[in-house]
Every structure is written in C-alpha cells, then in structure tokens.
Amino acid sequence: xxxxxxxxxxxxxxxxxxxxxxxxxxxxxxxxxxxxxxxxxxxxxxxxxxxxxxxxxxxxxxxxxxxxxxxxxxxxxxxxxxxxxxxxxxxxxxxxxxxxxxxxxxxxxxxxxxxxxxxxxxxxxxxxxxxxxxxxxxxxxxxxxxxxxxxxxxxxxxxxxxxxxxxxxxxxxxxxxxxxxxxxxxxxxxxxxxxxxxxxxxxxxxxxxxxxxxxxxxxxx
DNA sequence: CTCCGGGCGT
DNA sequence: ACGCCTGGAG
Numbered sequence: 001x002x003x004x005x006x007x008x009x010x011x012x013x014x015x016x017x018x019x020x021x022x023x024x025x026x027x028x029x030x031x032x033x034x035x036x037x038x039x040x041x042x043x044x045x046x047x048x049x050x051x052x053x054x055x056x057x058x059x060x061x062x063x064x065x066x067x068x069x070x071x072x073x074x075x076x077x078x079x080x081x082x083x084x085x086x087x088x089x090x091x092x093x094x095x096x097x098x099x100x101x102x103x104x105x106x107x108x109x110x111x112x113x114x115x116x117x118x119x120x121x122x123x124x125x126x127x128x129x130x131x132x133x134x135x136x137x138x139x140x141x142x143x144x145x146x147x148x149x150x151x152x153x154x155x156x157x158x159x160x161x162x163x164x165x166x167x168x169x170x171x172x173x174x175x176x177x178x179x180x181x182x183x184x185x186x187x188x189x190x191x192x193x194x195x196x197x198x199x200x201x202x203x204x205x206x207x208x209x210x211x212x213x214x215x216x217x218x219x220x221x
Numbered sequence: 222c223t224c225c226g227g228g229c230g231t
Numbered sequence: 232a233c234g235c236c237t238g239g240a241g
Binding site: 043049078079085 | 226228
C-alpha cells in the first residue's frame with residue numbers, strides 16, 4: 001500500500017468511526033476567526049464560555065469588538081486563558097479587518113497567497129491560526145497542521161518532519177485540493193486525538209491498530 | 222526555552 | 232494537587 005492509499009484509508013476509517021464533525025462550530029465567518037485566536041493552546045470548552053460571553057454582551061460583531069476597550073475584552077474572554085495576550089491579538093486582528101471595512105466579501109477577493117501573508121503579518125497569528133482562518137472562515141483548501149497531526153501520523157508511521165510547511169506540503173501533495181476534505185480531515189484528527197490517540201493513547205480501543213506502528217511495535221500494550 | 226492562564230479531568 | 236489544552240512571540 002502506498003502512503004497515499006494509507007492516508008485515504010485512515011481518513012475513511014476515521015470518518016466511518018466518528019462521522020462528520022460539522023466544523024467549524026460557529027454561526028458565521030467572524031465567529032470562526034475569534035474562536036481560532038481564542039483556542040490557541042486552549043481547550044475548546046473554555047473558548048465556548050468566552051464566545052457565549054461575547055454573544056451575551058451582544059458584542060459578536062467586528063465593529064463592536066473594535067470599539068471595545070482592550071481591558072474590557074480581556075475580562076470577557078478570561079475563561080480562554082492568556083486573556084491579556086489574546087485580547088491584544090484580537091485587537092491586532094480587528095485593526096487589520098478594519099482596512100477591509102470588516103466585510104467578508106472584501107477579504108475574499110484576495111488570493112489565498114496574499115491573504116495568508118497578510119494574516120501571518122498580524123502579531124499573534126501564526127501558521128496554524130492563519131490556516132484555520134483560511135480554511136474554516138474563508139473556505140480556502142488549505143491543510144491545517146497542528147501538534148495532534150504530528151503526533152497522530154508519527155504514531156501511525158508516517159515519520160513527518162517537524163517543519164510546519166513540509167508537513168503541510170506532504171498532505172496537500174498526497175490529497176486532492178478539496179476544501180471539504182481538508183475541513184473534515186483536520187476535524188477528525190482533532191477528534192481522534194482527544195478521544196483515543198491522546199498523550200497517553202488508548203490503543204486497546206483503537207480501530208486503527210492494523211495501520212499503526214505505535215501499536216504494532218507494542219508500545220500501545 | 223520561557224512566558225502567557227483559567228478551567229477541567231484525573 | 233497536578234497535567235494538559237485545536238500556539239505564538241521574544
């Protein structure tokens with residue numbers, strides 16, 4: 001079996017086992033971007049509280065968040081942790097958004113390459129956050145790489161490098177440039193990494209034993 | 222490598 | 232009590 005075939009098999013099995021993940025869980029593109037920043041190194045449950053809080057105050061809106069004091073925003077997103085930092089980062093992002101009059105259509109006119117470069121120029125937005133925004137808010141076909149991706153596929157036996165771009169290129173070369181596929185695949189990787197392929201993996205319950213080096217070599221027992 | 226951090230599962 | 236969470240910057 002080629003790596004490409006194995007990759008597709010993994011995807012099919014994940015999808016069969018967990019089903020569609022319906023990502024990103026948000027009402028609109030703007031909420032996706034805020035969630036993407038808030039969830040940096042943070043559990044989604046804590047982010048949900050913050051998002052609920054923002055909505056509760058009727059502030060889930062680029063104009064209103066832009067007007068809000070940084071310290072006030074920090075209080076509202078406290079549950080997400082790193083709240084001073086993230087408040088600053090959201091402010092930086094909003095400052096960038098303002099140049100587009102906070103309009104989705106204005107931003108979507110940009111090419112993928114230009115948009116990615118601009119996002120990466122915002123202080124507080126790195127590659128993973130930028131790609132999450134590009135994929136889940138603006139629906140560009142880009143494969144999001146995170147620590148789960150590395151851990152999961154390295155256990156499977158793919159021997160990924162530790163370089164973000166190289167890993168991303170690997171997946172994008174192996175797979176079709178399909179936004180729906182990238183959307184679902186990343187979501188399933190996160191799901192599986194939280195359910196079974198955790199820091200301390202639960203290999204005994206895993207449906208990927210036959211495909212997994214970590215299990216085959218006996219580490220999972 | 223260290224800081225940033227509340228919240229939750231164990 | 233402790234460990235970890237859909238990272239990024241200095």
